Amino acid sequence: MTGLTPPPPSPDQGTPDGTHGRTPDGTRGEHPGLALIPVGEPPQLRADAARNRTRLLEAASQLTARCGAANLTMEAVAAAAGVGKGTVFRRFGDRTGLLLALLDHREQQLQAAFISGPPPLGPGAPAAQRLHAFGPAVIRHERDHHDLILATRTDPLRAYSVPARHLRLTHLGMLLREAGVDGDAELLAHTLLGYLDTTLVHHLAVERGMSLDRLEATWHDLVTRLGAGPAE
Amino acid sequence: MTGLTPPPPSPDQGTPDGTHGRTPDGTRGEHPGLALIPVGEPPQLRADAARNRTRLLEAASQLTARCGAANLTMEAVAAAAGVGKGTVFRRFGDRTGLLLALLDHREQQLQAAFISGPPPLGPGAPAAQRLHAFGPAVIRHERDHHDLILATRTDPLRAYSVPARHLRLTHLGMLLREAGVDGDAELLAHTLLGYLDTTLVHHLAVERGMSLDRLEATWHDLVTRLGAGPAE
DNA sequence: AGTAAAACCGGACCGAGGTCCTGTTTAAAG
DNA sequence: CTTTAAACAGGACCTCGGTCCGGTTTTACT
Known part of the structure; x- marks a missing residue:
């Protein structure tokens, strides 16, 4: 007997798969054995x-x-x-886990918007247009929830394992490839996500008083230079 | 009487001006009244x-x-x-201030290298070449001191007011302009700096085992796409 | 040099995050 | 329905970052 206790079974920090296959009361609502995405553990x-x-x-x-x-x-x-x-x-x-769970709940709207919402953010528009629409949508979302998101960033590395980020990353990577952008799609997606990071947006928009127009203009500039044509 | 005490006079979190005009024992070595850079307060x-x-x-x-x-x-x-x-x-x-002061001491080498060191990192080489050299230099530096830097990031917003970041930012902005890159040089510099951020580099290189070559290749790709020609 | 004010040193003290153990509730097996 | 074991609820407890105040040292002024 070592006196060591195994770590808690599965504290949730948002949804592990990032798909929100969960009914409002916190229990799973999916068909048994029909997980389309590898489900980490049954909560x-x-x-x-x-x-x-x-x-x-x-x-x-x-x-x-x-x-x-x-x-x-x-x-x-x-x-x-x-x-x-x-x-x-x-x-x-821990505290961060609680805050992440709170955030996760509020992220659903944004995720739904760019996964299954109407164009140009959602499917139906050409990839280049979706890329251009992605930036402003995320920037506004981050700006609305900056206090919660910032409180989450106490552990700087945790941000990278959050499902929401993974979802955005793969989404951006997919759009980049779909738009015919050559180069390392994964790293370019990381770069774009970095530009949309809450801490940066908050610093520029709130602390330094930069206008959203300017931030969004450079987003379009970046996406264009990466190879996806300008939004016509 | 309110019972409130004024904040401590001037706790240092690294050098306020980012230039390290300080003798090894912690006192200023500059000529009185000859501050080239606005000196916040006399420590x-x-x-x-x-x-x-x-x-x-x-x-x-x-x-x-x-x-x-x-x-x-x-x-x-x-x-x-x-x-x-x-x-x-x-x-x-506070704790972060102490860690920043430690970091500040170790940043001097890197800063000296790209401010007054030999080309292609330092002055003497064309701006485009200096840009290309900047990424790998910073990536390796961040990688060497990742534990200290990560411990610094408890307060996510503080990173943006650190003098070292300011220095890198203005340096990058200057190189971008000098290289004839059109667009919002400041925001593009933020983007490039985001790609070099310690947390991202650590996550990709250490946690996900990505090779430095790959990270550096995309740095060159980014710089090139932003308008500075490839390093010949 | 002597004196007074300001700055500093040091540790006692507080709040909050995180751990651990005990008694209890719940779900599954017979 | 009873039994049994696992999972859970709850609070006491610990650590550490950060604050505050009394005693002491350094500096500036006369």
């Missing part, structure tokens, strides 16, 4: 656990709305949800 | 304060070398330097 939550999960997210959402994400304390969330502190950590792993 | 340290500053940096350097920057505790630094905890915070503001 088959027990009834009360699922109930507390939503309570916690609800409480966290209200507290962040009132005091800002930066001032959110785990104890306050636990108290507001009427559960113990350990419960919060068991469910979400 | 005229008292004798014992300067002595303790170097002791602290020395202790911190040894501790990070032994246990890694992530495991560096302020109390351990204070104890190793033989001073009180409050002294550390008075001098460096």
Whole structure:
């Protein structure tokens, strides 16, 4: 006996597959055995656990709305949800995990927009046009949720394993290839994503007062120079 | 009386002007009233304060070398330097400030290399060639000090006000303009700098095992597409 | 040099993130 | 329906970053 405890089964930091195949109450709604995307682990939550999960997210959402994400304390969330502190950590792993779960919920709209929404952001438009539309959409989204996203970035490396980023990355890579851009599509996608990073956008737009028009103009410039023609 | 204390006079987080006009013992060595660059405040340290500053940096350097920057505790630094905890915070503001001061010391080599070193990185070579040389130099530098840099990124926004970044940014902007690249030089410089960001490089090179060759190849590709011809 | 004010040193103290252990609830097997 | 084991809830506890205040040293002025 070592005294070491195995890590918590599967604290969720957003949806592991980035597809949100989950009903609003936190349980899976997909057909058994029909996972189109490799499902990491079944987050088959027990009834009360699922109930507390939503309570916690609800409480966290209200507290962040009132005091800002930066001032959110785990104890306050636990108290507001009427559960113990350990419960919060068991469910979400750590503070960042809780914040990521909150973010994940709000990312659904954006993801739906560029995966299955109307053109030019969604499918139906040529890849070049979708690329051009992607930047402004993400910039505005990041700007709306900057406090939550920034609070998430305490662990700088975690940002890269977040499913939402993976989704954006593969999406951008696909569009680049589809638009006939030659070169290392994956690294070019990383570059474009870097330009859209919340910390950069916040620094330029909020702290330095740069206009969104200017930021978006350079996005179009970048996409054009990378080989996807200008949006006509 | 409010009970509020004014913030500490001027905790240093690296050199405020990014030029390192400082003698090894921590005092300014420049001529009085001859500041070429707007000097924020005179960090005229008292004798014992300067002595303790170097002791602290020395202790911190040894501790990070032994246990890694992530495991560096302020109390351990204070104890190793033989001073009180409050002294550390008075001098460096917070943990990030201390780490930045450590980093700042190590950045001098890189800065000297691209500001006044030999071509193609330093002056003397055409701007396009200097641009191409800049990426690999920074990537290797970041890779060598990734643990220290990553430990610095606890406050995501702070990275943008660090003098070293400012220096790189203006340097890149200057080279872009000099190379005849049209477009928003400042934002393009931000884009290029984003590609060289430590977190990205670390994620790709260390976590995902990507080769430096591949990273550098795409750097050259980026610089070329931005308008500076390929390095001949 | 003597004196007064400002700056500094040092550690006690606080808050919050994260861990661990104990008693209890839940789901599955018989 | 009973039993049994796993998973969970809850709070006490620890560590560490950051603050605050009393005692002391350094500097500036006369």
